[in-house]
Amino acid sequence: MASDRTYGDIPGFPTGSAFKTRDELTESRVHRPNQGGIWGGKDGAESIVVSGGYVDDEDYGTEIVYTGQGGNDPRTKRQIADQKLTHGNLGLARSQIDGNPVRVVRGAGGDPQYSPKVGLRYDGLFRVVDHWRATGKDGFKIWRYRLVALESADPPPAGADGTDGEPAARTQATIQRLVRSTAVANGVKRLHGYQCQICGIQLATPAGPYAEAAHIRALGRPHNGRDVASNVLCLCPNDHLLFDTGAIYVDPNGVVRQVGTAADLGKLRLVAGHSVDWAQLAYHRNHYKP
């Protein structure tokens, strides 16, 4: 599942960058394909172009309801067949699950209130917050995505870069930190094949397997844990909640235990390539074990 995807801003092309043509846009690598609206595959989507190509698109500025690709007649822009959850459509769903940001480019032809009058414009990073199937205006099945501009979404926690930083302004640095943080999390999840290190479950969704990255020593004040792979566990949401609330901890022998009982929930599952920092597990344990 290795990938040469580039998530986040492309250096040299800040939000607001204008492009005269799709060729110019392709050359910048802000959005690589010359025609398609989505650049992505089953491992995730990097970027989209919103330019009025789909009759079901809705643009609210910092929020976009976007239509997946396929099934439309490029000449009339009407849907003439059902869309499938494959290729770029699957990529956008995967980016939601992985929490990766998507570059949004608006082109002339989109909603006049938010789109450039001519050419194309890079409008910054958005998060995919929802995806679902619907019957479009033309009566065919389409995939839809709700995207929210990153500055409207939650910023990374203070100290996500290991400092005890001030609440960060939305700068290039913030974005890079966010993307880096997502990369650490997703790297650990891939190493574990999205299996929970505590119960072994792998949650299967139509967009692929899902797991969460749990920081052993929490980020932010006053713990100031580091956002590095050795401070991250790959957990299912249930065990993530139990770990974060101190209901379970890992003992010095690597056995997962329930606070307040002698229950032995089995060994923490380890894989080659992901070394867990036992000092951080001790830090966590000391915060919860009676």
Next chain:
Amino acid sequence: MASDRTYGDIPGFPTGSAFKTRDELTESRVHRPNQGGIWGGKDGAESIVVSGGYVDDEDYGTEIVYTGQGGNDPRTKRQIADQKLTHGNLGLARSQIDGNPVRVVRGAGGDPQYSPKVGLRYDGLFRVVDHWRATGKDGFKIWRYRLVALESADPPPAGADGTDGEPAARTQATIQRLVRSTAVANGVKRLHGYQCQICGIQLATPAGPYAEAAHIRALGRPHNGRDVASNVLCLCPNDHLLFDTGAIYVDPNGVVRQVGTAADLGKLRLVAGHSVDWAQLAYHRNHYKP
């Protein structure tokens, strides 16, 4: 588990309200006890006073690292015994798990940068985002809580009140909507005894049982589902994720099924007092079932 707790702002006492004495504060019901720093019990905590009574408190303005109650010598303010996760300490942990806001009052004697010079001041609503046990500066076990001011935390989604409202400013209305929304969610969870309506699990944490309120028809554009009990399921985090990503749905006979397979995951668990809106389950199903 019924309770007469009042979460959220107290009408007539907006953020910034000043009180000359603890008696005056008690009378306002912004913080009821005349002496204690936390007003709460095992069902949750409504309010705290930060006034320098505990040597381990840290104040950063919109973020507070707060010390639980007990174990200190009120005269010297030093810790002389371990604190327990009971009474108000348990209440703050419970408010974290339930997502209920906590009223924060600062008093003279707290961090001079953020505290009033005399008397007490209501500083608005905060969320408990973390709690853990630590060894305090005086060598005894203390419980600690990280609280973040609500205007710094995520606002309720647009349309959380059933309208397709604009991104809301931080007004009294917003706060009331947030508190109401939390009340709906927690009401449904209590009716189900925090058991997942799909798998039946009840996650046990040191702060009590945990479950999540899943909206069947999503809030916000373009679904505009309503924030009412009949549009909410009580789910464990794992099944919440699977339901929201369309990995599972409820068929017209009330049987939970996995998309793409014939797998029968059993009947949706129902309880008296919580009527589920089958039209919304159909809405959800039609968005995911092939």
